[in-house]
Amino acid sequence: xxxxxxxxxxxxxxxxxxxxxxxxxxxxxxxxxxxxxxxxxxxxxxxxxxxxxxxxxxxxxxxxxxxxxxxxxxxxxxxxxxxxxxxxxxxxxxxxxxxxxxxxxxxxxxxxxxxxxxxxxxxxxxxxxxxxxxxxxxxxxxxxxxxxxxxxxxxxxxxxxxxxxxxxxxxxxxxxxxxxxxxxxxxxxxxxxxxxxxxxxxxxxxxxxxxxxxxxxxxxxxxxxxxxxxxxxxxxxxxxxxxxxxxxxxxxxxxxxxxxxxxxxxxxxxxxxxxxxxxxxxxxxxxxxxxxxxxxxxxxxxxxxxxxxxxxxxxxxxxxxxxxxxxxxxxxxxxxxxxxxxxxxxxxxxxxxxxxxxxxxxxxxxxxxxxxxxxxxxxxxxxxxxxxxxxxxxxxxxxxxxxxxxxxxxxxxxxxxxxxxxxxxxxxxxxxxxxxxxxxxxxxxxxxxxxxxxxxxxxxxxxxxxxxxxxxxxxxxxxxxxxxx
Amino acid sequence: xxxxxxxxxxxxxxxxxxxxxxxxxxxxxxxxxxxxxxxxxxxxxxxxxxxxx
Numbered sequence: 402x403x404x405x406x407x408x409x410x411x412x413x414x415x416x417x418x419x420x421x422x423x424x425x426x427x428x429x430x431x432x433x434x435x436x437x438x439x440x441x442x443x444x445x446x447x448x449x450x451x452x453x454x455x456x457x458x459x460x461x462x463x464x465x466x467x468x469x470x471x472x473x474x475x476x477x478x479x480x481x482x483x484x485x486x487x488x489x490x491x492x493x494x495x496x497x498x499x500x501x502x503x504x505x506x507x508x509x510x511x512x513x514x515x516x517x518x519x520x521x522x523x524x525x526x527x528x529x530x531x532x533x534x535x536x537x538x539x540x541x542x543x544x545x546x547x548x549x550x551x552x553x554x555x556x557x558x559x560x561x562x563x564x565x566x567x568x569x570x571x572x573x574x575x576x577x578x579x580x581x582x583x584x585x586x587x588x589x590x591x592x593x594x595x596x597x598x599x600x601x602x603x604x605x606x607x608x609x610x611x612x613x614x615x616x617x618x619x620x621x622x623x624x625x626x627x628x629x630x631x632x633x634x635x636x637x638x639x640x641x642x643x644x645x646x647x648x649x650x651x652x653x654x655x656x657x658x659x660x661x662x663x664x665x666x667x668x669x670x671x672x673x674x675x676x677x678x679x680x681x682x683x684x685x686x687x688x689x690x691x692x693x694x695x696x697x698x699x700x701x702x703x704x705x706x707x708x709x710x711x712x713x714x715x716x717x718x719x720x721x722x723x724x725x726x727x728x729x730x731x732x733x734x735x736x737x738x739x740x741x742x743x744x745x746x747x748x749x750x751x752x753x754x755x756x757x758x759x760x761x762x763x764x765x766x767x768x769x770x771x772x773x774x775x776x777x778x779x780x781x782x783x784x785x786x787x788x789x790x791x792x793x794x795x796x797x798x799x800x801x802x803x804x805x806x807x808x809x810x811x812x813x814x815x816x817x818x819x820x821x822x823x824x825x826x827x828x829x830x831x832x833x834x835x836x837x838x839x840x841x842x843x844x845x846x847x848x849x850x851x852x853x854x855x856x857x858x859x860x861x862x863x864x865x866x867x868x869x870x871x872x873x874x875x876x877x878x879x880x881x882x883x884x885x886x
Numbered sequence: 887x888x889x890x891x892x893x894x895x896x897x898x899x900x901x902x903x904x905x906x907x908x909x910x911x912x913x914x915x916x917x918x919x920x921x922x923x924x925x926x927x928x929x930x931x932x933x934x935x936x937x938x939x
């Protein structure tokens with residue numbers, strides 16, 4: 402690391418060998434590309450299951466005569482598929498790229514990566530079949546049965562060790578913010594996953610279990626999806642913008658405020674429940690205080706991009722990062738205010754909550770991971786992006802389909818909540834939601850078609866993108882500059 | 887160059903990744919947000935520690 406007193410022209414990721422990496426292959430390109438391919442598959446599979454689930458809101462009998470395609474079986478496949486299938490597979494793959502790049506040394510025990518890849522993906526496949534067959538631990542977002550949870554936990558623990566030891570061996574004196582977030586995400590999740598899968602289903606009956614489940618499910622979101630997604634966003638943000646990150650100081654404020662407030666948030670799922678009142682109050686306060694890390698991150702994001710908006714036009718990673726940041730601002734403000742008692746009274750048991758969860762998990766963090774996939778795949782494959790047109794379709798169908806879906810779910814939640822507060826019969830309020838469910842389903846399918854185009858594009862880039870010539874004498878870590886990425 | 891300007895413009899470069907970052911500042915509007923939320927947090931916690939009925 403060097404410190405320079407004035408602004409300098411941004412040169413981006415070193416294309417060739419650097420002083421710290423000369424002659425040393427930092428990562429296994431084939432392994433990371435395998436992760437990108439697998440993540441692409443899961444990111445088409447899980448939203449497709451979501452679309453089937455959404456169709457069932459409109460046509461109750463749709464695929465309802467086959468037990469493993471019923472709503473109760475498919476819904477967990479969709480949720481676990483997005484969280485652990487699509488998002489997490491992309492994150493683990495990107496970890497193998499980001500950590501060595503930021504540390505200047507190869508990943509510790511990088512050869513374990515191939516074993517981990519197969520263990521992870523086979524476990525996921527077995528997990529989704531198990532869920533469809535009705536084997537479910539009964540803990541929302543922690544639904545994998547034991548024979549799946551154990552290999553998943555092993556992967557998380559091994560990855561945690563790899564990340565920590567690699568950082569400990571780094572040649573860079575300073576730890577970039579992405580490494581803070583990744584370390585925290587892996588450590589927290591190795592613990593939280595064990596909590597949700599090995600402790601909660603077997604202990605603490607009754608309301609205590611519900612309270613703890615509130616913590617578990619929000620730790621999945623806040624202590625895995627959020628920090629891992631932000632790690633990816635912070636890594637690719639200055640590269641995509643071709644500018645220095647706006648503020649190191651702000652990035653640390655964001656990290657530590659997230660670490661301080663998020664552990665108390667989970668119980669806001671159980672406002673107006675028999676859980677002690679003061680516990681609910683702490684959860685509400687912590688939820689509102691999350692405005693601090695969110696707005697801090699957003700300031701850092703837009704501060705970095707100001708003056709570099711041309712990249713938004715030219716670079717697909719930049720497009721997905723900016724779009725994700727916009728949804729992050731909206732979705733998290735929605736989440737913070739939703740925790741307030743007055744808002745809970747209005748929105749609980751409505752699709753407002755579903756709108757919020759889609760805005761944050763898919764709208765924000767899956768899009769951040771997508772930006773990383775668009776950045777990494779052509780560079781490591783040393784090929785041009787297979788099709789810029791498909792990527793354009795991916796982006797604009799996401800913008801249109803997802804925006805309509807999120808707005809529709811939010812609006813219908815507020816409508817239903819208002820009806821229920823006015824004393825409307827619950828069944829009548831459900832009947833009034835039918836047009837909203839139809840719009841939500843259509844918009845979701847539009848978004849899913851976009852995702853299918855985009856991830857097919859990423860997959861095809863690995864095998865069929867136009868090859869980019871590698872200069873003679875280029876290092877093992879040579880990175881080309883593909884068009885549009 | 888003032889400390890403020892120096893913080894805003896000093897750039898660190900991570901050699902292996904090529905990433906650069908400014909030491910940077912915390913903008914004043916965010917400091918106001920932090921302070922406002924902190925005051926609200928104390929007020930809300932004290933007021934709603936127990937059920938008001």
